[in-house]
Amino acid sequence: MTNKPDQLVQSNEHHTRSIRSFVLRQGHMTAAQQRAIDTQWAQYGIDYHKNIVDLNTIFNRNAPKILEIGFGMGVASAAIAQNLPAYDFLAIDVHGPGVGNLLKLIQEQNIQNIKVMRHDAVEVVNYMLSNNSLHGIHIFFPDPWHKKRHHKRRLIQIPFIEQLLPKLQKNGYIHLATDWQEYAEQMLEVLTSFSELQNTATDFAPTPAYRPETKFEARGKRLGHNVWDLVFVKK
Template sequence: MTEQNQYSEQTSAAEHKRSIRSFVLRQGHMTAAQQRAIDTLWPQFGLDYQPQHVDLNTCFGRDNDKVLEIGFGMGVATVEIAKRLPEKDFLAIDVHGPGVGNLLKLMEEEQAANIRVMRHDAVEVVENMLADGSLGGIHIFFPDPWHKKRHNKRRLVQTPFVAKLLPKLKAGGYIHLATDWEEYAVQMLEVLNGFEELRNSAADYAPTPAYRPETKFEARGKRLGHGVWDLVFVKK
């Protein structure tokens, strides 16, 4: 795993319908600057969870393509992508308090106003707040690979979760995944290939799109000989 998130999918035979969770809660140390960003910027850029559909155009104040990002880590890549794609709006979800504060801080510093931030379980947001066909894109970058075989079931990118995501994508919308764990990349490819309504934009793994910046952790991994795999699938 690189800089990014601790999002995972936790399922077991003993659990029932509410078995999917998108995260392992992480607290961490909140700096004064991160806390100040939350205190001052949340009213403008934060979005509180509500168990009903939300009008994303109203939240952003414009009718533009909306992209959901699940697990933004410290928010560095999120802000850079939002700057590179100013014509799109980004709903960024994570549960890590310092990451939320840091993203808001970076948004203020970089004047990136096309992001709204949530700190909540992404599964509940997808299930209850997002209307079908409301998204133009979905980003999940470097989710926790849970590399031990007995923990693979906790991975976020599995068929049940993707099945929840796809109705939220409009026709022509895309899902972009990235991982630095090859075995997880193979699983991601297998999962996405299993949906008839998705078309792979590449033969297998895609070139990294120009909008996704290379993180410092990714660059370090490459120097150590580690690979990175991007997958970009489009909804038919």
Template sequence: MTDTPSNTPDNDAIPKRSIRSFVLRQSHMTPAQQKAIDTLWPQFGLDFQAATVDLNTLFGRTAPKILEIGFGMGTATAEIAQRLPESDFLAIDVHGPGVGNLLKLIDEQSIGNIRVMRHDAVAVVETMLADASLDGIHIFFPDPWHKKRHHKRRLIQAAFVAMLLPKLKPGGYIHLATDWEEYAVQMLDVLSGFAELRNSAADYAPTPAYRPETKFEARGKRLGHGVWDLVFERIQYEPIKFSNF
């Protein structure tokens, strides 16, 4: 049984890139997850295309649009979408079981404001999203790549944030979360380096009410581990222009 939707690109076909939003891992697709992909993809899935997508047309309404990169098994994504029914969520991940599980949750809980993609989020951002099309971006608990020699593989780097920024409307936000303190420091440093972004807090933000606590987060807290949220807003930024004297 394959864990790749028949009408979505095979992950082997994803070109190698300097920035990637994912790491492919072997994982087992349950029959229920595969069934969800087979039956629900036409309604809630979105195939990659080398053209800009109109998000209002995709969701059938004009509403705030939130991009989520890396939703894992989709449990938090489903809960957030229900807590924020006035917003629409484009959720991207490459791992088959998570894609299937989120589609299953959408069906079981009658969630209408999520669309799912199984593709490299970097390619989606570069190719499919129009400038100023997003009201928010969520990236929760990306792989921290603990070893120092692997830090270059981390998703939250200046080059990636620079790619995301044009897609955000002025007043839109980027919300990051991590349970790895050293990565939190890097995230704060990266986001603080953009004049177009303003921190909503002095450093790390209180966890917004819409983000539920995951079971892994709760377990970590019981063990004394910290969790850090960062919420930065995009401001209207005009570079200083110097006149010739």
């Protein structure tokens, strides 16, 4: 287990100002992805605003709600939503090609239990989600910021989990996954530090059946990388 980094004890106020759920990067938007945004956003997209939203109203049903932070190209998100049709998924990312691709998949596969946001998830959590509104939180393969001097930029740190926990219902869960061992150990240390969270495994969990292997994950495994899942439940 690695030693607890200095940034884990930074104040909530500092992280509210500085932490971000994304890394700005360039990406090519295909015509199909842009068309999906243009044609599907009105039905499946949610615009950001600083007001609490009623997720049951947005999804037009009373069902458990899962927040996904950072969905990449959305392939795994679409598969999980189809694997778990009784759940509703709020999927958040900032990158246009991924947003467009997920909207394209939603249209092609007629998926009705996903809504998409293109915004910083930290601000969505802080300003739009009510307490006890989430049954689950998925954060798969967040940027590991592998250089030590960049560790302070990592998303999974104590202040951010402190922001997430009030949004999570009793018996709700947090599911994290990474292919960077040192980050996995930090994630485990962070989640274990919360008395209101209970690990579902001794340390790292078996990959739940609902999470499919992504192309990113499969490529990593071919290169000899391991993947670590963590699943903790709110007591």
